[in-house]
Amino acid sequence: MSQDAAGDATTEGDLRNTGMSLKHDREWDYELERIIDEIEEKDAKKVGLQFPEGLKRRGPAVADDLRELAPDDVTFMLSGQPCYGACDLDTFLMRRTDVFVHFGHSPMKNSEKIIYVPLFSNVDVFPMMEDALEELPEDDVGLVTTAQHMNLFPEMKEWLQEKGYEVHTRKGDDRLTNEGQVLGCNYASADIDADQVLYVGGGKFHPLGLAMEHPDKKVVIADPVNNVVTVADTEKFMKQRYGAVHRAMDAEKWGVIFCTKIGQGRWEMAEKIVEENDNAYLITMDEVTPDRLRNFDMDAFVNTGCPRITTDDGPQFHKPMLTPGEYEIAVGHEPLDSLEFDTFHGTW
């Protein structure tokens, strides 16, 4: 079991279910010429290719196309590591190849060796934006989207302005590459002066995070991939969070997870918890999965790594798993009403 195995789980907002019943087939530009240029310039012999889970099946065809274009002595390798986001950069393969191509996510780590190929969706976003308007009655609106639709962001903004809105956008912080971009763990681009935010993109994973981080705002989802407009509803998630905190209040032995992936290493936070609690034990791992934790005899876990593992996959773990902020509530250091969404800032 692992985050991978949850394919048949029905968690709302689950990234892995996104697109299971796509209304539109998407096409992608893999920027083969740019990759070949880099291979030739670096005289590369080993080239690594990493695709997000949903596009792994396209990998062999992309490798075929590259093999036709590249010199004969170049070996292409596909990363088989799980890949759901920018933090999942396969650093092992990266270190062992001359050129390493990461498809579909914004940069989390920069290196001479890495080529980031953004995969922009060719889906028309405006019909769903049109449908979303009736859920956006106020004059001011925030606008955010994901890496896949960033290429259309200026057009989306203009379109909303033409409809008469005052459109609020910002770049957010250092962890975000582009204006208006959101990540599963960072919604600083929605720290804007509007009570309603329009999210344009596929699935509910990002807008649910956004709504948890900004509980005071109405988050309207224009999903051009599944052809649907909805309003983010965090009630089920929040009930789960409070439930997990309550169940963890009786815990004696705590496992404190330190995730070794780039972009997730909150060492000081993990160390502080262990220093202050004699019944807390540091556990290090890359993929944080139910099976990896099952053999540890703990009463509860606090995850200093990806907050989405905690909030979205939490119910699949055999013991309560909390974010660091929720841990502080469970052990009585903070009041229950201090509960808020756990976000990451900066890059590592």
Add this chain to the structure above:
Amino acid sequence: MSQDAAGDATTEGDLRNTGMSLKHDREWDYELERIIDEIEEKDAKKVGLQFPEGLKRRGPAVADDLRELAPDDVTFMLSGQPCYGACDLDTFLMRRTDVFVHFGHSPMKNSEKIIYVPLFSNVDVFPMMEDALEELPEDDVGLVTTAQHMNLFPEMKEWLQEKGYEVHTRKGDDRLTNEGQVLGCNYASADIDADQVLYVGGGKFHPLGLAMEHPDKKVVIADPVNNVVTVADTEKFMKQRYGAVHRAMDAEKWGVIFCTKIGQGRWEMAEKIVEENDNAYLITMDEVTPDRLRNFDMDAFVNTGCPRITTDDGPQFHKPMLTPGEYEIAVGHEPLDSLEFDTFHGTW
């Protein structure tokens, strides 16, 4: 899913099921004094502890004992990575700690920083050896065991000699640390001049590998952990292997798995397959699990990593998974009767 998730699988010989219904509780000597000496000598501040899956639940108690004995400013970290054998050494945690303790397996990689603590079972092996005698009618017998019982190996040998046997033992090759030791992937210690071999140890994982590697020998299992004597029967496994080879004969697209764990990197082998087959694609990963391969659109896989993933977990993958030797049969380079067990030699 992953090798971890197979806890409820009923694969015979499955390492993970070993000891699920122990007849004897085992006690272990974690050699705390040796670890503390090393911490003090190196003035270590960060200490990593890695336990095999079956002992992970003891980790917190061992950490507690060490915390009492060590200077106050030492932080102990438990590896949460899956650990089934010597190849699973957590190199990430090892690199980031001053002292790294790996419990329960023989060394696969040596480093100033690593302390290997063998965990010798305190179970009495001789009652089951006594019971095994009636399955060993010949005068010559080979003797092998696992790391857990190595401390008793000279006594076992003497005991058999006293019973009148000519006992054949050997160290095997460089991959093996001790005379008479077997690993899941290496049975060179059974390359001896006897038609019957006595395996002393828990579970069927090792003796089944031994019997597959040496199909001409009778492998008798004296299992002092589960209090049982049996004769290794590879028929089910061999049928599965032939079945997988036959199903893979129609495959067009092959995924060639290169495992990135220490001790498993057969790069030349993987590269050769890809060079000779235009429809073969290199896929790199650390944990080789059904879920990680499901998203790759391949007809069959050939695994150059751990042979036990292929033979023991094979049926759990969505497409046939073969060893490199079986691949050569499936693509018609070798005859069907060349099928043999895949073993690893040397260390990396």
